[in-house]
Amino acid sequence: METFKILQNYFQQLPIELKFVWILSFILTVFAIIFTVYLKILRISLRKKEALTIKYQKEYEDLLLSFLFEEIENNELSNKQNQFIKKIENEINNNFKREIIVETLLKLKNEVSGEIETAIQDIYLKSNLKEHAYKQLKSKKWDKVANGIKEFTKFKVKEAYPEIKKLIKYPKKEVRKEVELYLVSLFHFEGLEFLNDLKISLSEWDQIELLEELQKLDNQEIPDITVWLNSKNDSVVSFSLKLAKIYNKYETVETLLKLLDHKNQKIRLQVIDVLTHLQVLDAKDILKNSFKKRSQEEKIAIFKMFENICELSDEDFIVENTTNSNFEIQYLAIKMLKEINEKAFNYLLKSQNKFKNKELLKFVQNN
Amino acid sequence: MNTTTLNTIIQIIHYLFFSYAFLAIFSYVVLSIISAFETIDYFKKNSFVNYKKILSSNIAPSISIIAPAYNESLNIVENVRSLLSNHYANYDVIIVNDGSKDNSLELLIKAYDLVKINYLINPQLKTQPLRKGVFKSTNPAFEKLIVVDKENGGKADALNMGLNISNSKYVACIDVDCLLLEDALQKMVKPFLEVTDKKVVATGGVIRIANNSIIKEGKLMEVNLPNKLIERAQILEYLRSFLLGRMAWSRLNGLLVISGAFGMFHKKIAIEIGGYDTSTVGEDMEIIVRMRRHLEEQKVNYKVAYIPDPLCWTEAPDNYKTFVSQRNRWTRGTIEVLRKHRKLAFNPNYRNLGLLSYPYWLIFERLAPVVEVIGIIYFGILLALREVKWDYALAFFILAYLFTTLLSLGAIYSEELTYHQYKKKGTGFKLILISLLEPFVLHPFVLYAAVRGNLDYFFNKKKKWGEMTRKGMGNINK
Numbered sequence: 001m002e003t004f005k006i007l008q009n010y011f012q013q014l015p016i017e018l019k020f021v022w023i024l025s026f027i028l029t030v031f032a033i034i035f036t037v038y039l040k041i042l043r044i045s046l047r048k049k050e051a052l053t054i055k056y057q058k059e060y061e062d063l064l065l066s067f068l069f070e071e072i073e074n075n076e077l078s079n080k081q082n083q084f085i086k087k088i089e090n091e092i093n094n095n096f097k098r099e100i101i102v103e104t105l106l107k108l109k110n111e112v113s114g115e116i117e118t119a120i121q122d123i124y125l126k127s128n129l130k131e132h133a134y135k136q137l138k139s140k141k142w143d144k145v146a147n148g149i150k151e152f153t154k155f156k157v158k159e160a161y162p163e164i165k166k167l168i169k170y171p172k173k174e175v176r177k178e179v180e181l182y183l184v185s186l187f188h189f190e191g192l193e194f195l196n197d198l199k200i201s202l203s204e205w206d207q208i209e210l211l212e213e214l215q216k217l218d219n220q221e222i223p224d225i226t227v228w229l230n231s232k233n234d235s236v237v238s239f240s241l242k243l244a245k246i247y248n249k250y251e252t253v254e255t256l257l258k259l260l261d262h263k264n265q266k267i268r269l270q271v272i273d274v275l276t277h278l279q280v281l282d283a284k285d286i287l288k289n290s291f292k293k294r295s296q297e298e299k300i301a302i303f304k305m306f307e308n309i310c311e312l313s314d315e316d317f318i319v320e321n322t323t324n325s326n327f328e329i330q331y332l333a334i335k336m337l338k339e340i341n342e343k344a345f346n347y348l349l350k351s352q353n354k355f356k357n358k359e360l361l362k363f364v365q366n367n
Numbered sequence: 368m369n370t371t372t373l374n375t376i377i378q379i380i381h382y383l384f385f386s387y388a389f390l391a392i393f394s395y396v397v398l399s400i401i402s403a404f405e406t407i408d409y410f411k412k413n414s415f416v417n418y419k420k421i422l423s424s425n426i427a428p429s430i431s432i433i434a435p436a437y438n439e440s441l442n443i444v445e446n447v448r449s450l451l452s453n454h455y456a457n458y459d460v461i462i463v464n465d466g467s468k469d470n471s472l473e474l475l476i477k478a479y480d481l482v483k484i485n486y487l488i489n490p491q492l493k494t495q496p497l498r499k500g501v502f503k504s505t506n507p508a509f510e511k512l513i514v515v516d517k518e519n520g521g522k523a524d525a526l527n528m529g530l531n532i533s534n535s536k537y538v539a540c541i542d543v544d545c546l547l548l549e550d551a552l553q554k555m556v557k558p559f560l561e562v563t564d565k566k567v568v569a570t571g572g573v574i575r576i577a578n579n580s581i582i583k584e585g586k587l588m589e590v591n592l593p594n595k596l597i598e599r600a601q602i603l604e605y606l607r608s609f610l611l612g613r614m615a616w617s618r619l620n621g622l623l624v625i626s627g628a629f630g631m632f633h634k635k636i637a638i639e640i641g642g643y644d645t646s647t648v649g650e651d652m653e654i655i656v657r658m659r660r661h662l663e664e665q666k667v668n669y670k671v672a673y674i675p676d677p678l679c680w681t682e683a684p685d686n687y688k689t690f691v692s693q694r695n696r697w698t699r700g701t702i703e704v705l706r707k708h709r710k711l712a713f714n715p716n717y718r719n720l721g722l723l724s725y726p727y728w729l730i731f732e733r734l735a736p737v738v739e740v741i742g743i744i745y746f747g748i749l750l751a752l753r754e755v756k757w758d759y760a761l762a763f764f765i766l767a768y769l770f771t772t773l774l775s776l777g778a779i780y781s782e783e784l785t786y787h788q789y790k791k792k793g794t795g796f797k798l799i800l801i802s803l804l805e806p807f808v809l810h811p812f813v814l815y816a817a818v819r820g821n822l823d824y825f826f827n828k829k830k831k832w833g834e835m836t837r838k839g840m841g842n843i844n845k
Binding site (some may be wrong): 014018021022024025028029031032035036038039040042043046047143146147150174177178201202203204205206208209211212213235242246327328331357359360363366367 | 411412414415417420421423424426427428485487489490491557559560561562563564758759762763765766769770772773776777779780783784787790792795796799
């Protein structure tokens with residue numbers, strides 16, 4: 001008590017700035033103690049959560065597996081399925097348990113196929129899990145909306161289409177991406193219709209995800225992609241160029257040749273790449289004639305294209321570029337010259353004094 | 368000089384010190400708050416990312432991992448194996464043996480069935496010449512591996528050789544002694560592919576300390592807290608720096624440094640600006656500053672991204688001698704880079720770079736140890752003159768200590784809520800304890816190294832990298 005009074009008196013006679021410093025120190029001390037205690041509690045709760053997750057995962061997995069396999073042997077699934085559904089209906093009101101149930105169902109669904117996969121799908125559809133996902137679609141939080149869509153995609157719930165389609169212009173790109181994946185995963189190439197009036201850019205990452213999803217499909221009829229190739233949205237053009245390359249869309253060559261004059265260099269480069277892949281000989285003269293006005297990257301891409309399809313008739317064009325200031329173009333030109341006309345190449349070797357990079361000539365000669 | 372004038376001068380000095388400390392504290396608080404928002408946002412967004420698709424995609428962009436090696440025979444074979452086991456479809460690994468005096472090359476040749484090949488190098492960047500040449504494996508299992516043996520030219524020179532050799536769109540430059548997690552490339556390449564409104568030119572990764580952790584066959588099996596105080600304190604320092612500092616700078620698009628131990632670049636831009644600067648020991652910071660400066664001058668809308676996931680694990684110094692040598696180099700690197708690019712300072716033409724990032728680095732990174740040393744000297748003078756007001760000194764000392772501790776606790780809290788790497792019972796207490804001790808067991812050495820770094824920069828120009836003695840990642844748990 002005496003010490004407290006001394007401290008109180010000392011504090012009262014302090015100048016204002018020192019009072020401020022001590023008050024701040026006191027607040028920071030309180031924060032530090034709270035932080036320390038909270039860290040302890042947090043670590044304990046994280047450990048508990050991890051243990052509980054493992055416990056529930058195992059419990060649901062065992063339960064689900066026993067139900068599913070009994071069905072095949074005894075054909076009694078529907079009763080047991082109902083029991084199981086009732087059990088999970090009671091548990092899904094708890095967010096933590098619901099997440100584990102969904103994860104378990106998905107995990108098993110990805111590991112099996114045929115009747116068992118359909119049975120897992122049925123459990124999802126007949127339980128309240130589906131309704132929960134519908135509720136998430138109406139949430140004001142973007143991550144919940146995205147989560148709801150993701151669930152419908154994984155469990156292939158086609159009847160959610162009208163609700164999900166409304167979200168295609170959602171402000172948050174993560175939600176839009178989930179909508180796109182839902183459309184493509186469930187409706188395949190038909191799902192790509194959203195590209196028709198897409199105003200926002202489709203990132204390279206999104207494009208890869210969509211293409212990977214499409215490439216899982218067998219025997220799909222690939223729609224006409226000309227509309228997308230002519231889209232005003234460059235990302236849609238880029239995506240359709242990837243489709244043209246992957247699915248060898250020879251019928252788009254005419255449109256592709258027009259795209260060689262696209263305003264976006266990235267698109268022009270991609271077009272050259274697709275033309276290279278499709279080995280379109282008609283493109284050669286167009287590219288040779290416009291070579292000088294094209295960017296360095298395009299010129300390199302053109303030479304990479306010629307690498308596979310060059311002929312003796314291209315010799316003048318190739319010789320002209322054996323002294324190109326760009327290393328890659330020069331190398332490809334010399335290499336091609338050696339391939340199409342060894343004599344001309346040997347002549348080049350004799351006049352090698354005009355070459356700065358003699359290593360390059362030597363390399364082509366020896367390889 | 369009369370007493371009144373002297374008192375006025377002393378008052379002014381006090382207010383200058385106070386203002387500096389206040390601004391520093393304020394900036395740390397603001398950065399921590401921004402960081403918290405950015406971390407939450409990152410985690411929410413990342414929960415919807417399916418990395419498996421990029422992993423198997425044949426249209427995923429190509430990446431070259433470039434790893435310079437100098438006298439790394441102790442664990443080079445293991446480390447290369449770790450680099451070759453990354454989960455990504457389209458990548459290769461370029462090991463640049465930078466004139467090693469040990470048997471690193473022979474070990475690699477033997478372990479990976481390497482043979483010398485004819486390889487045409489595009490000499491876009493000037494480097495030291497090849498020594499024994501370029502090697503590839505005859506074993507298809509190691510077809511992704513390219514080993515280049517060249518004359519010694521330093522880390523930057525070796526990285527430039529890697530840039531010349533690479534045929535990929537992106538390059539991941541790493542220290543060969545680092546351990547990359549299997550999903551590192553997928554995660555690091557993501558910002559390049561997902562940002563549509565800006566051009567992403569580089570991505571920085573988090574570096575974590577692997578001392579005492581269990582590593583088997585190039586894989587991290589168990590994360591442990593090291594035993595020595597110096598190692599533990601560095602863990603805390605890294606958590607603060609990566610989880611609180613860089614996360615916030617990433618949000619502000621103001622990152623000035625991507626750790627040399629692990630960063631990914633758009634190769635074309637790295638070459639366009641002339642690659643790594645071989646004349647500085649801070650080449651990792653320098654290339655980012657130069658890249659940003661170049662893009663600002665070109666009026667390009669760009670971004671330097673940052674991935675907070677613990678993807679790269681390294682060995683931290685476990686003794687004060689090595690630690691001081693490392694920090695001395697970091698200090699010299701910072702001074703060199705800031706001096707070289709002094710044109711940026713407070714220059715509105717460089718927007719955030721000139722008005723925010725550069726001034727911050729200059730004032731709170733470059734000048735902080737200088738101000739601290741001046742403060743200590745000033746305190747000594749006051750002591751000698753018996754002018755110390757002990758009630759003030761004690762109050763401010765306690766406040767500074769509490770703030771530092773609280774910031775460290777904040778970093779630990781952030782780590783627990785996000786990655787929770789130190790799971791073992793008791794480590795929480797040890798981390799809290801080190802946050803109380805760090806100002807005494809690490810900070811004085813950081814300050815000493817910074818002073819040495821300044822002195823070496825101004826008075827010992829010949830000093831370059833200095834030695835970093837390593838135990839080897841496979842052995843650091845022993």
